[in-house]
Amino acid sequence: MLIKKKSFKTLSLVFALLISICSYGQSMIVKGKVVDEKGVPLIGVTIIESGVNNGAATDFDGNYVLNVQSESASLVVSYVGFQTQTIEVSGKSTVNIIMAEDLESLEEVQVVAFSKQKKNSVIGSISTVKASDLKIPSSNLTTAFAGKIAGLISYQRSGEPGADNAEFFIRGVTTFGYKNNPLILLDGLEITTSDLARLEPDNIATFSIMKDATATSLYGARGANGVILVTTKEGKKGKARVSFRYENSFSAPSQTPKFLGAVDYMRMYNQAQRMRDQSALLKYSIQQITGTEQGLNPELYPDVDWHNELFKDYTLNKKLNLNVSGGGEVAQYYLSVSHSNETGLLKVDPLNNFNNNIDIKRSNLRANINVNLSKTTKVAVKYYSLFERYNGPTVSATDIFGMVAQANPANFPKTFTPDENTLNFNHTLFGNKGNGGYPNPYAEMVKGFRDRFANTTLAQFELKQDLSFITEGLKIRGMASVRTYSENENSRSFTPFFYGIGQLDTDLGTSNYLYQIQEGTEFLNDPSVSNYGNSNFYYQLVTEYNRTFNKKHEVGGLLVANASEALNTIGGGTAFTTLPSRNMGISGRTSYNYDSRFFAEFNFGYNGSEKFAKENRFGFFPSAGFGWIVSNEAFFEKNLPSVNLFKLRYTYGLVGNDGISSADDRFFYLSEVNLNNGGTGYNWGVNYNNYYNGYNIDRYDNESVTWEVAEKANYGLELGLFNKITLLAEYFEEHRKNIYMERQYIPETMGLTTSINSNIGEVKAKGVDISLDYNHAFSGDFYITARGNFTYSTNEILVNGEPEYQNQNLSRIGQPINQQWGYIAERLFIDEEDIANSPEQFNGFGSTNTYLPGDIKYKDVNEDGVIDQLDQAPIGKPYVPEIVYGFGFSAVYKAFDFSVFMQGAARTSFLIEPSTISPFVNERNALAVIANNHWSENNPDPNAFWPRLSVSPVENNEKPSTWWLRDGDFLRLKSVEFGYTFPETKTGFFSNLNARVYCTGLNLLNFAKFDLWDPEMAGNGLGYPPQRVFNLGVQLKF
């Protein structure tokens, strides 16, 4: 629905002054002036001679000069925010052009809550991204967000296909309540993060995130964490337009951790044993080590690089999208079909006839149809289905990556070559040793497979009625949507046969033999089956009113009534989880705009949720905002013509969050009680057999539990310079109140059998988001656009419901939500004397937890003479980055285009989890870095990366501490794209075919202090790494 401003209502006509000099077929010079409808010259307008790579741009006065190749040339005149025109030169040497503002283009009409608004009248904080900016060679849309959208904090911890959703938070995490991520709406209907991840950028018309109170308060109790609004493309009147895209990509880990080879491993293992126990019997004999070194029989002297044995170097993925749009007076359509095939890096055992590698095939179908029933009545139907066929290993691929760290290179090969006794067996001889039980990741990986079919369907029906017959500018529309999801999964595996190798001394020397350690199955065991499904329903009725009075007073009104329901249809659970979740409410907006200079807006949301007591079921969330386009003031236009936009905005309001706890912890006004609890009963009677059960309270009823409320203030500045540079800078403050949390300060004297929660938490957040755009056309065939985004969000907990700690280091108050706690490591102990003179650590002078020189020395934070849990303190930066940024440019030169995008995160840190990488413990693999940098008697470096080696867990060193704290900042070359567009031919079979080929590189380079693995994985570095992708694509339009 678009709102037309009266002053723009007259569509400008094509205008040509003709001074015809030249004859056909001759090149000639065309010049002219380009102005807007008010006669203001437009700077930087692109004028291209159609079909030829030849163009020019207007100068500061709006003038252009172009040498056209023929008198019959047609000029394509385009400018951001204006309708593109095609003008026939027809021999004229001066062609002046009046550009009409394009009300339908993204830049001018802004999607807002439940409606659209003219962009300049929007005063709420909304970031909009072009769908093309979200196009990266990944089948997961969420992985494209980081750095692309001002106001979005985003990061991706895993690269596992199908499980690689990025985390994203609008303006950071501003609550420690249950739901901290945004509401996601697709054409008005709430969808999940995974649904969003699977959207095809090709089908997206608009992608906006709503950040402040004015933009979100209409969503009432669902909007406090921000809203992501996505709309899909609709058909336009005209002949069928076809777009086809095919991509093929190579995907490989961006970075893989390095492990020790067998020889180094064994030497260091022996060393580690002696480090803790001088008299330890060494595990690996000299013979074993030298045998391995000389590369003798690899089955007896294995040197296994598990990473190579398990994983391919790269994998191939394919993607295809086809869409058609068009329509006539009565109906318009947008139809799309796409298919993708995504695979993992896992190898497959040659003896298996099934595939244990990840192999995901997705198809989706979209049909958006608009029908004009009459001049005032329209119907829209949207239908979308996603079919996903997943095949993969029985355990998650992330876990398989983790297993590589559990196995060591010297134990045994992944499989043994059959000897004469095992030659004819129809099973793989998986390696193991001794009595078995050592991890063989290869066996775990190839022993079975999992397949899953999942289907998501969205259907929507909308009826729009123009009510101008009642009063001009009044419209009403109603919409009903449904979303269903179902999945069925089977997992099948066989039990692996494990073998060991033994040596036999015979007269002829030693001979080797294989012996069976574990009898497996040569068949797949019964599958384990699981089903899951859910559905959402959504209804809304919108009444809208827009009218301009006396050309200067523009009034808008909107009233929405809506209701939604979410059902868990399959999946089981408790009485509470199986009941539907419902939400309903009304929302409204009134806006007023005086002469496109002053803007005021008042919005509200009034929502009810089934979770709360009747008295507190509905919440009211108002917001108000004011805007002033200074650059539309007469004085400004006169004196500062190069500033094409200068706009100030301020908004303030309340938004709610009813996602304050999980589905099984709802209905806060009800208690959760076991009225027949066997454990808390009592016997009476002579024979002690008159037994009555007691009861147990799992939750106390609390009628007063209600919404989380966010009080949001937003200060915005929009600045446009020379029609080339656009700066959008915003500062926000948020005070989140009523965060539902445990009241940890309830003393035992209350006599409660369970903790009680209420709305007491408070967080204060603030931050900045900035985006900067630059467009410049150097000449008709060379133009450049550059864009940078910066998001900073920080917060501190104001009220935490915690006890009054005597030691402030334990208090979360004043600390960020995602702050990490741990001990402060000072250095490694130098010698026994150092230990004796330092406070006792974790009862370490006792027998259970001893430590030696070379182990970590901690700081006695509370100065009580012992190191214990009370000495934990906030360490490092928050786990969720406080800054996410991105910048890049794209340049088009004639038929070539090139773009680069850099993305980074800063002010974040993470903890390496030493217990997952500590080498030699349970014969675990050793990271190569540990070999080069660990404490030893020869190298008693008190700051070595790894403390004194050990083959058993050293509790003292495995505590979370600054020793394991790492800076998570990084900057990466996120994407580079190079494309070539074929010249358009006007005749023949391929007439009007627009073809482009391109190649893209993703995650090509990393700049970070941390280098053990991809820093974006944070502490989880032994999982499935984010992928480096090389992609080749072709796009055809006709």
Add this chain to the structure above:
Amino acid sequence: MILKNTIFYVSFIGFLALTSCEDYLDIVPDGTQELSLLFNRKETAYNALANCYSYLPKNDGVYSSYVLASDELTTPVDKETNAIKMMKGQLNNSSSLNDGKPLMSFWSGYSATGSSQGSLWEAIRSCNTLIENIDLVVDMTQQEKNAWKAEAKFLKANFHFLLLTYYGPIPVIDTNLPISASDEVVRVERQTVDYCVNYIVSTINEAIPNLPERVLGSNDIGRVDQVIAKAIKSRVLLYAASPLFNGNSSFYSGFVNEEGTPFFNQTQDIAKWQLAADAANEAIEAAIGQGVSMYYYNGDVPLYDTQNWQYEFIRDQYDNRYAITEPWNSELIWGSSNPVTGGNWWQLQASALMKDPSSSSVEAAWQWVAPTLRMAELYYTKNGLPISEDLSFDYTNRFSVENVAFNQRFYAQYGNRTAKLNLNREPRFYSSLGFDRGIMRSWGGLWQLKMRYDETHGRFGFTSDYLTSGYSLKKLIHPDSEGDAYNKIVPYPWPIIRLSELYLNYAEALNEANGPSQQVYDALNMVRDRAGIPTIEEAWSDATIAASAGKHTNPEGLREIIQQERMIELAFEGHRYNDLRRWKIAEQYLSTPLRGWSVDESSEANFYSLRDIGIRSFSTPRDYFHPISFDELSINPNLVQNPGW
């Protein structure tokens, strides 16, 4: 105008949409479990009542038993229960940030194998919940409801008293605070000891008129009645009059609340003893009026003792042993009707029970909870005098070994040799303790105990289940309990309070209030008669036997006598830890090492040499009360930690 119409039109649509909203959002079906449903009917209300009772301490579970919290019993090092760890000095104010809760904490609750102890504050809340809601039940008479309320009231008072016993001054929670109470309100303060005692006593007094006079019904026994309430009140007032709580300026002069008022009254008030004496007297009268009497065995004479029944000593054995273990015997005022029953290995009986050498199964006899040598020394001689006071007893050489004489054959093995300490003692010694070369009645027979290393009842090899002192416990073991299957252990209601305690309460209080009198002697003699020893006057008047003859005629001397009488009579019943503390003499007993015979020796000479078998640690005044956990103090800054913690 147009605008107005529009607004009306739009509001109308909005109104239509909202009219059905209440129903739309009301999605929880009726019949979801809620606490109020508990008080719909009597049958379900029983659950609420049972819940109140369920918090009563479980002294008959070895891991939850406070009996082990003193120097009476001990275990091998790797079998220590939390009570023993506490006595070894491992009690601390640990926080959940560290390793959990303070040991054996009634304040925070604790988990113990078999029978976890919920926080008594939960217990109090449960009682208040019942009191507040029981009127909602539709199928109970008002009288019944009042009786139940009175029960819950009494239990609430009793839980406050238990907290007072271990923590001293405590907050009083008479009504439940609502869940929505602000943090200022939930930060309750500790009240002075006197305030707490007054609250407890007046609450019991309020309960008494509505309680049944006596509950003996076969389905209801174990529930509270007037006799029980009065008996517990006697104990409350006795404790309150005792030096720890009454005029304790030596420990607690600086232990004050926010206003500067000392939590413990600073000058001793003799009148409190009179109150205690009156309460004891009232309780005794009520009990006797309801048929409670000192227990004398009147069961069948087992075959193996028919020949011996003519001897008074034998009959005394039966009187003393069955007074504890005979279910619902005449002396029991309040027994726990919720014992740890048959099938459970963590019952205290099982861990102390002697193995039946004739059976191959030792399933139910773990044999690792042993009385200490100190307890062997505590009991009187056969003349009813302390071993150090009896001139006929060779006190100096009590650890040397001698032959068992023929006339000692009822309790020791004639012709064998044992320590002099084990001979010529009062009947209660023999009914409570088993010793090397002694006689034991169990598993339906007379058994000869042989307790040296590798002997029938001694330690085998180096098993971790063994009696570290060379003594075994008889008192808490039902004579018919057999050690080869759990279901052969005979359960009995744990004696929470019994008549002999009331006599001892009365004697102690009266002596403190008015000094020695015939009433005091009479009360003590009620206990001594059942014990099978001479009366006070008889035992202490004969200067040829009593080293300090006439000791009973002065208040201090009589106090000592009463205290020892109490320690003997109520031994192993969970009183000693409390009594030693309230008399302010705990450090004399609870900070010295425990001793026992050398159970890892097989020769007589080596076995009968003493060795240390475990430390005890007690720091004064710190250990007189338990610590409040670190967490609780952080959560509620209005609480003051007990001194020393």
